[in-house]
Amino acid sequence: MRTPILATAALLALSLSACSLGGGGGQQASSGPGRVTLLTHDSFALSDGVLADFTRQTGIAVDLRTGGDAGALTNQLVLTKDAPVADVAYGVDNSFASRALEAGVFAPYTSPAASGGADQHAVPGSDALTAVDVSDVCVNIDTRYFAARGLPEPVTLDDLAKPEYAGLTEVENPATSSPGLAFLLATVAEYGPDGWQDYWTKLRGNGVAVADGWTQAYTVDFSGSSGGGPRPIVVSYASSPPAESVDGAAPPTKALLDTCFRQVEYAGVLTGAKNPTGAKALVDFLLSAEVQADVPGQMYVYPVQTGTPLPADWASYAPVPTAPLSVDPQQIADNRDAWTQTWRTIVQG
């Protein structure tokens, strides 16, 4: 009579104890005075020992959590605003900043270190987000392709719609890809809210191809990467070429610096953080020389603090675009849905 219940209980106990097999997964995170929890995006990476240095300097240990990509991370913050899982969030970018700020996810904090360059990238009219890094989404080309055919390399957005480059360009879908959205915004900035549609109509007529995201576009379709695909023009980042360099030789790809859209990634102290003091210290630390010098090699982004040295090959092959295009974060938030729908109708309709 009672055997099944006992058996069930035993099995359940067993199943729960199995979770401690080999330690299960580390200590429970609870932000105390000596712990701070950092919620970040899924591309987050720092060299080993960097966060340990923060702990050495401040006595505060860091627990890492992830929230998916920048969009999913922002939503996680908005949904858990009343009971946040972390003290600091890093990885909300300028496409999503407005949503997070409107929801009151971040508490006001201006890092004293921000005057070293970060403040130039601040969200207009907000004192809750601190810029940590910038990256530029630019058109990349396979220089070997054009050299082999004696074709002049394309330089501007206009060039991509010219007949001599028909069938050569690959972009990502702005509805499913962050660089895809950035490139759409680049065309909005370049041609204006009423002119970008014509440009895309021309691109479509010129045989532009669409991938769902960066990985497929760059590693499968682009001829300049290891995949050796069919298309020599792709939307990627200003920082991509150094990664294509083999044994220190000049890479076979280059970024077109007149086609770039600037993305800024922010960090901020969360409203309702259990350890606001530790959170502020961690935001300051993200602007420290150590972290700033580390981000290019680990995350393929540019530091915001002026005077931070770049890796040697970046200076030659990944110069920072001097005049990147940009769109106001509020305008992005207001129109993003409509723009991506219109884009779909023009390009995939």
Add this chain to the structure above:
Amino acid sequence: MLSRRLPLLLGAVPMVFLAVFFAWPVAAILRRGLLDDAGGWDPVGALRVLGRADVLHLAAFTLGQAAASTVLTLAVGMPVAWLLARVDLPGRTLLRVLVTVPFVLPTVVVGVAFRVLLVDGGPLGWLHLDGTVWAILLAHAFFNTAVVARTVGGLWSHLDPRAEQAARSLGASPLRAFTSVTLPALAPAVASAASVVFLFCATSFGVVLVLGGSRYRTLETEVYTRTVDYLDLRTAAALSLLQLVVVLAALAVGARARRRRETALSLRPTASTARRPRGRTWFGVVGALVVVVGLLGVPPLVLVLRSFSVVGWSLDAYRGLGVSRNGATGLDALSTSLRTATDATVISVVMGLLAAVALARAHGRLGSLADGALMLPLGVSAVTVGFGFLITLGSLPGDLRTSPLLVPIAQALVATPLVVRTLLPALRSVDERLRQAAAVLGASPLRVWREVDLPLVARAVAAATGFAYVVSLGEFGATTFLARPDRPTLPVLVGTLISRPGAENTATALAAATVLVVATAAVVAVVESVRVGELGEF
């Protein structure tokens, strides 16, 4: 008396598990979507979305591609199931491994493998399949053949071949003997497998986007983009509800088909049913092998080969796995994966076994309802469950949102229904008279189960365990929201590396995927070699 209440008692445990970790989070996130801006209850306003012109098209495409994918998967999977169950080939374990491998590969890498083959100028570029619906269907068949091979093969290997042999000796052609004797006996397992495959394809996200070049949209891709890109919970809730209705309807059809056909079968231990191929059987064997190796073997092979060719042939990619990122190397990721999958397997096998035993004994409407409820986690978007976790689990004691248990629990949600579907056909086909005989001879219900049911379904339990492990090992959707950056699972590491530029990163990502394949192969080989209490003649 007890045997009446037993299903309820056993079934209560998985039901509570599902209620806490599935129904509650999903209901909470849907509820948010059904409120208006002022926080008032306004389901009608949300459901107005369903009147949009494109919603009908979304639903139609979702159903159409899922149905077509299911048909294609069955066409590929049935011959494989036959090979695994009835043909005693040397190296059968290798075949089982090959069939299971696709299950653990992250979509993004499979997308790369398929597209490298299909892209313009690629080896199969002349077919012009890149970015078409066909590419989506092929990838779905690639991923889901294992479901058919396992579910159907599991029952088939226990099926007494003598009935078919009798039909043959009475003059039936091989085809006639198969369609009139074997196929009806297999029908419950086929229907079971078909409903799981249908669910997987109806809710597949990555495959549709990656292989369709993001041109095609399903309810699932739309729920995902509305949720993640726009935090438009209203539209997402309306579409999720529509998706649920569609999925439930499809399940109900599947359940009816199963119910009508599940009968007691004469089950045999596996060893006596597989035969060495002779004569014309070889044509079938070779044909089936070509399909298996072609569709299931080539894409992983592409990945493995590319992992060795960073710039020219080298092992650099594998050395790259030793490099530590965020304090975790590729080996750390492997051990995290294995540990998490172990936990998830224990949870899902316990839950699935309890549920399957309860369902096998349950009769009538309640049984069908419970059966359907167990399948629901496969019909709801991972992003819906993941965000639901965030807004509900914080209010449980101990804030599970930050617990290392969260990832195995999320993985178990996906694995449990598969365990149930693998076990149920075998359990239901156990002849009740055997149980009655044992009970008459004085065995307690537990003893009856141990002496009668367990040995007969041992293969299915082993298969379900291996299956649950592999599914947990490969789970990617929920894990990406929940895994910690300094403790990535192997699929998460693959996803991170493949989204970085440069040949080294790509090759290291593919090396990590190769390690995942090898780990899976080892797991499957171990499960295959475990023979739990095989019976002799009975």
